[in-house]
Amino acid sequence: MGKVYLIGAGPGAADLITLRGARLLAQAEVVFHDALVQPELLALAPQAQHIAVGKRCRKLSTDQRFINRALVEAAQRHTIVVRLKGGDPMLFxxxxxxxxxxxxxGIAYEIVPGVTSALAAAADLGxxxxxxxxSRNVVFVTPRVGTGETASDWTKSVLAADTAVLYMASGQAAQIAASLMQSGLPGSTPAALISNASLPTMQKILTTLAQLPEVAxxxxxxxLIVLGEVLSAQALEDLPEFIKHEHFSASS
Amino acid sequence: MGKVYLIGAGPGAADLITLRGARLLAQAEVVFHDALVQPELLALAPQAQHIAVGKRCRKLSTDQRFINRALVEAAQRHTIVVRLKGGDPMLFxxxxxxxxxxxxxGIAYEIVPGVTSALAAAADLGxxxxxxxxSRNVVFVTPRVGTGETASDWTKSVLAADTAVLYMASGQAAQIAASLMQSGLPGSTPAALISNASLPTMQKILTTLAQLPEVAxxxxxxxLIVLGEVLSAQALEDLPEFIKHEHFSASS
Structure with a gap:
């Protein structure tokens, strides 16, 4: 019987995986990976069989029960099985x-943490x-827009925190902004939208909550969407390379 | 003029730094590191001068202005200067x-994200x-106990979130539990205390908010303290190796 390693691939860039994760990838016989994991990361396991399973944002993904079963079966045939997950395994x-x-x-398993995307986004934003x-606290949230009863829960956690990072937020910016403003978060709240954090295709836009839909x-x-006063800090004022949305005022 | 790399050392274990962080450590001429950083991590930079600067929890640490000045001066004399910070640089x-x-x-800098302790704790807890x-959201907080006006802010963010992780929480468990219960969080809320996450000296205790002071x-x-219903999930029920506090009931 083999062992299954649930490994955080990190935010995207292949060299933002941990040393431990890379070492285990080099030893793996089979790697089940999220669709979002970069090819450069899979190149760290050239000897292994690579099997793509879920999760691409809002696209068809492998049924979770199938993944569960596949992991168990792989561990019955192989010594080192890796389940490579975008970001950190224990967050979303x-x-x-x-x-x-x-x-x-009865399969042995071990979890290898990873760098979650919010932290790569913070690095990219500076x-x-x-x-x-x-800010003395930060909440990481998956917004749930337009689902009635639970819709207010996620906005509550955002409003109560000093800083908020919204995961899996692209394509829903209009509903997200509307829900948050309806819950009482001012439209002038500084907001940043970061796509492809840590990758060469990274894009960052600084704006406000009210203008987010237009920018997004x-x-x-x-x-990812970042919200909070940390974005309006003096540190931002003279960042010429930063794409500032025209409506944003750092002195708001 | 050199460049300063603010690098996340990760949660403690030397092989939980990123590949990028390790590569830069191997090239660094000087490394300014937190007192909490493990010797095994500094061994990744055998050629560099190692300078310990802050921050050990609640112990005397180097003045922040001194650290700032030292980084600038080092970059004026060296090509690659590393500032190695516990966990991730952009979180606490x-x-x-x-x-x-x-x-x-006018010194060039780059931020290399790291694995934050909360995620290593989650891995250790399983x-x-x-x-x-x-749980669809998690808040990371540094509790501020006994400081009057701001005391309620941090409890608000904990109460509004599905899961909460309290950083730098050891030694304050009694005040933390009291503040949270006073703010309305039930004493029966599942709680976990994790010391030295990711290290061989790691300890984890599962209890409730009300019993936390006794355990801590x-x-x-x-x-770190973890709070929330994620801890009472079925997954915990048959973990014999887990130290369960006697007052904890998973079916609460």
Missing amino acids: GRAQEEIAALREA ISLTQRGV HNAASPA | GRAQEEIAALREA ISLTQRGV HNAASPA
């Missing part, structure tokens, strides 16, 4: 369902998500 | 102040911080 990765399936089948005197219209996927 | 790392100093001095049907009394530092 449905790892618990895979862990439950492995435990039920903006710390927490700042002395400005043509944004590439996957994208 | 005071990176913005260092970035501001570097920009003011618990995903988000779970389908249980002898916990090693640094420690």
Whole structure:
């Protein structure tokens, strides 16, 4: 019986995986990877069989039960099986369902954490998500727009936090902005939209919550939205290379 | 003129730094590191001068202005200067102040993200911080206990989130639990205390918010506190190796 390693691939760039993750990839016999994982990362496991399974934002993805079953079966045939997940496995990765399936089948497993996209986005922005005197907490959220009863829960967590990072947010910017403003977050709240964090195709736009839908219209996927006063810090004022949306005023 | 790299060292284990971070450490001429960074990580930069500067939890640490000045001066004498920070630089790392100093001095800089401790703790617990049907968001917080006016802000962000991770929480568990219960979080809320995440000395205890002070009394530092229903998931029920506090009931 083999062992299954749930490994965080990191935000995208192949050299933002951990040393441990890279070492295990080099030893793996089979790698089940998210569709979003870059080819350069899979090149760290040239000897392994590569199997693409879910999750591409809002596109058809492999059924979770199929993935669970495939992991168990692979561990019955191979010594080192890797489940490579975008970002970190324990954040928006449905790892618990895979862990439950492995435990039920008596398969050994280990989790190797990774760099989550929000932190790569913060690095790309040059903006710390927490700042002395400005922000002492940050919430990571998947917004759930237009689903009635639960719709208010996620906005509540955003409103209560000093900084918020919205994952899987591209394509929903209009509904997100509307929900948040309806819940009481001012339209003047500084906002940033970051696509493809850590990759050469990275794009970042600084704007406000109210103007977000307009800016997000043509944004590439996957994208994160950052909200909060950390974005209006003095540090931003003289960043000429930063694409500032015309309506944004750092002194708001 | 050299360049300063603000690099996330990751949660503790030396092989949980990124490939990029390790490569830059191997090229660095001087490394300014947090006191908490493990010796094994510094061994990745055997050729470099190592300078310990802040931050050890609640112990005397180097003045931030001194660190800022030292980074600028080092970049004037060396090509590759590394500022190695525990976890990720953009989360509870005071990176913005260092970035501001570097920009003011016209020094080039780059940020290399890292694995933040909360994610290593989740891996050690075997618990995903988000779970389908249980938690769609997680807040990372530094609690500020006993400081009057701002005391309620941090509890608000915890109460509004599905899952909360409290950083730099060891030694304050009694005040933290009291503040949260006073703000309305039930004493029966599942809680976990994790010390030295990712290291051989890692300890994890599962308990409830009300019982946290008792459990935390002898916990090693640094420690994180995790709060939320993700901890009471079925996945925990048959984890014999997990130290369950006697008062905890998974079916609460």
